[in-house]
Amino acid sequence: MKKCQYERPLIQRLNVGLMNKFGTRTEYVPFTHIDGNSIKALLAAYGSPLFVISEATIRQTLRDAQRAFRTRYPKVQFAWSYKTNYLNAVCCVFHQEGSWAEVVSGFEYQKALKNGVPGNKIIFNGPDKTVGELELAIKNSSLIHIDHLDELYMLKELCMKLELKARVAVRVNMDTGVYPIWDRFGFNYENGQAWDAINKIMLSDMMDLCGLHCHIGTFMLTPSAYAVAAYKMADLALGVRQKFNRSIQYIDMGGGFASKNTLKGSYLPGVDVSPSFDQYAEAITTAILNAGFGESELPMIVLETGRALVDEAGFLLGTVIANKRLGDGRRATVLDFGVNVLFTSFWYDHKISPAQDFSRYTEDTVIFGPLCMNIDVVRENVPLPPLNRGDHVVVHTVGAYNLTQWMQFISLRPAVVMIDMNDQLHIIRERETMSSVEKDERLPDYLTGFKL
Amino acid sequence: MKIKRNIAVSDSGFVFNPTTGESFSTNPIGLEIIMALKSHQGPAQIQASILDRYTTDQVTVEKDLSDFFDMLARLDLLEQDEKNQD
Numbered sequence A: 001m002k003k004c005q006y007e008r009p010l011i012q013r014l015n016v017g018l019m020n021k022f023g024t025r026t027e028y029v030p031f032t033h034i035d036g037n038s039i040k041a042l043l044a045a046y047g048s049p050l051f052v053i054s055e056a057t058i059r060q061t062l063r064d065a066q067r068a069f070r071t072r073y074p075k076v077q078f079a080w081s082y083k084t085n086y087l088n089a090v091c092c093v094f095h096q097e098g099s100w101a102e103v104v105s106g107f108e109y110q111k112a113l114k115n116g117v118p119g120n121k122i123i124f125n126g127p128d129k130t131v132g133e134l135e136l137a138i139k140n141s142s143l144i145h146i147d148h149l150d151e152l153y154m155l156k157e158l159c160m161k162l163e164l165k166a167r168v169a170v171r172v173n174m175d176t177g178v179y180p181i182w183d184r185f186g187f188n189y190e191n192g193q194a195w196d197a198i199n200k201i202m203l204s205d206m207m208d209l210c211g212l213h214c215h216i217g218t219f220m221l222t223p224s225a226y227a228v229a230a231y232k233m234a235d236l237a238l239g240v241r242q243k244f245n246r247s248i249q250y251i252d253m254g255g256g257f258a259s260k261n262t263l264k265g266s267y268l269p270g271v272d273v274s275p276s277f278d279q280y281a282e283a284i285t286t287a288i289l290n291a292g293f294g295e296s297e298l299p300m301i302v303l304e305t306g307r308a309l310v311d312e313a314g315f316l317l318g319t320v321i322a323n324k325r326l327g328d329g330r331r332a333t334v335l336d337f338g339v340n341v342l343f344t345s346f347w348y349d350h351k352i353s354p355a356q357d358f359s360r361y362t363e364d365t366v367i368f369g370p371l372c373m374n375i376d377v378v379r380e381n382v383p384l385p386p387l388n389r390g391d392h393v394v395v396h397t398v399g400a401y402n403l404t405q406w407m408q409f410i411s412l413r414p415a416v417v418m419i420d421m422n423d424q425l426h427i428i429r430e431r432e433t434m435s436s437v438e439k440d441e442r443l444p445d446y447l448t449g450f451k452l
Numbered sequence B: 001m002k003i004k005r006n007i008a009v010s011d012s013g014f015v016f017n018p019t020t021g022e023s024f025s026t027n028p029i030g031l032e033i034i035m036a037l038k039s040h041q042g043p044a045q046i047q048a049s050i051l052d053r054y055t056t057d058q059v060t061v062e063k064d065l066s067d068f069f070d071m072l073a074r075l076d077l078l079e080q081d082e083k084n085q086d
């Protein structure tokens, strides 16, 4: 007699009236492949856990964003936000698609140069630019976005010393109706600081004011905040034209568009509430088009979109280590990755799919990572079918910020592979090894050798 | 170990406790186990029957059964006096 497929017995209380009105959505099909490659084969070849980046998804997402803006506005330029994901392979996909680089440190600046981005297509943001870094940026004609007055004066001094003119923009912060206001970066619009900084630059012949920059926040769920920001930026640009008879070449609206992730505590899943690129584009371009620029003097719109362009291209594959029943009766599943590599589980309720067949029965489950730390919770409560030790899972929408903010903590960080446009695999970051991690450590001689 | 006598169980895995008004859902193998308990089979007998008919191994079944019985007790579906007996 042929035996039946075994599944762990489970029983769950039905909580009538407690579900949201859309029901608790669980996936009814296993997630077995990414761009033609099976999860099983990927894990067998590269080990578990494993990050996978879909090149096709990156290109598709960027093209979608570009279409949304370019069909509404004549001059649009994306600049890849390095901090969001600065694996060179990922950056170069963006550069191949025409994106400039947006960096916030000397380290990121060097990375962009090494990747082959021309100096004049690097936007240098952030409050911490050293004299040496600024000097290089001036010589390379990079776009230096000034964050504070100390930087403005330091830059002026440097330009005089080098006898070179710097290409600059002013970082502006403002009230857009979304709180808290990110007012720690740049110069404030409402209290006149931004206009004051603009005047200081315009009246100096050492700096060329090319643009105006803002970054109003991250994971902004209200496109109208961008309309307010774009209106205020346009107001400053028009002020420059009126007072100095000079056109501002670009308005940089920064990043902040929401990805399709679900923020913790959100009632509805991100796929249902995150605005589309079209909605953001409509808000920004309408405000600038209606601001009062003549047709020939419309500033270029620069976008430093990060998470919304790369989140969906990233997957984290892993394996079930164990199942447990907690003291309060909840089911817990322990995976072989935790918050050390999935940093964004502090912000998001990430979607997790089993990678093999399962039945339609689910149990509310807490997902833990393997770290010996109480904070190592990947999902606090997710309805999942019974998973067995050794089963595989896929975490979705992990391409943004994890591969830059992950920690080498307790265990070695996993490899990252990219699936190219022909579904071929390329390792783009090796799994860490004992020697790669210890490469920079030094053990003083007198500490070698001991008796226990 | 006995399931409370007044617990109603449907073929589709819907379990109802008329005393508390609570309802539960269980998967097919869970339903089988509850039915076996209702017909007075003991844990050893249930385990043997699962091993006989499903592709699995003894360690897994032992572990899963003990977890399932524990859940039945937590959900107050077992006869009180026998809750802690095997």
Ligand SMILES: Cc1ncc(COP(=O)(O)O)c(C=O)c1O
Binding pocket: A081, A084, A102, A125, A215, A217, A218, A219, A254, A255, A256, A257, A304, A305, A306, A307, A308, A400
């Ligand atoms: C100046 C600047 N630009 C762009 C970004 C990218 O933001 P996001 O990933 O929210 O699009 C950030 C992120 O903090 C930023 O600080």
